Amino acid sequence: MDAQEAVRLVLLYLHLIGFALLLGGFAVQYFAGRYRINAAILWGSLIQLVTGIGLAAPLRDGNEPDPAKLVVKLILALLIAGAVVPMRRRESVNRGHFLAIGAMTLLNAGVAVFWT
Ligand code: HEM
Numbered sequence: 001m002d003a004q005e006a007v008r009l010v011l012l013y014l015h016l017i018g019f020a021l022l023l024g025g026f027a028v029q030y031f032a033g034r035y036r037i038n039a040a041i042l043w044g045s046l047i048q049l050v051t052g053i054g055l056a057a058p059l060r061d062g063n064e065p066d067p068a069k070l071v072v073k074l075i076l077a078l079l080i081a082g083a084v085v086p087m088r089r090r091e092s093v094n095r096g097h098f099l100a101i102g103a104m105t106l107l108n109a110g111v112a113v114f115w116t
Contacts (some may be wrong), residue, residue: 004059004061005059007059008055008059008060011051011054011055011059012051012055014047014051015047015048015051015052015055017047018043018044018045018046018047018048018051019044019048019105019109020044021040021041021043021044021047022040022041022044022045022047022048022080022105023044023102023105023106023109024040024044025038025039025040025041025042025044026041026098026101026102026105027102028040029041029098030098030099030102034092035092035093035094035095035097035098036090036091036092036093037084037087037088037090037093041084041101042084042085042088045077045080045081045084045085046081046085048077048080048081048108049077049078049081052073052074052077053074056070056074065115066115069111069115072111072115073108073111073112076104076107076108076111077108079104080101080104080105080108083097083100083101083104084101
């Protein structure tokens with residue numbers, strides 16, 4: 001394995017940890033019925049932005065993902081972070097706002113997997 005591939009795999013690994021934090025944090029609050037932005041959601045949304053932008057670099061020797069896919073993922077990730085960061089100190093947010101965060105997270109994972 002060359003150094004570039006190692007960088008890509010480390011970024012992908014961190015990207016999956018960010019996804020686990022974001023969706024896991026969302027699930028905990030959803031099942032508790034308390035629509036609060038917890039630390040896992042906050043850090044998960046930021047990790048996804050940073051690691052996703054890193055993964056969007058041309059690291060696959062020409063076999064790169066469709067740029068349109070990356071733009072869609074970036075827009076969704078910015079919308080998620082925009083819905084998360086300003087609300088991080090609130091006791092709770094309204095149900096629609098909270099569900100939109102989870103829905104956009106699942107949508108972005110779907111884009112990652114099904115848009116080949
Ligand atoms: C909340 C935001 C995000 C979520 C939930 C998410 C989810 C995922 C998941 C689950 C994978 C693994 C798919 C696989 O291994 O087949 C993945 C891979 C990837 N993601 Fe994200 N992602 C997010 C944000 C971003 C952003 C902002 C970018 C860059 C603009 C990005 C670019 C990528 C790339 C390049 C891959 C590697 C797989 C590929 O598309 O070829 N992601 N993402």
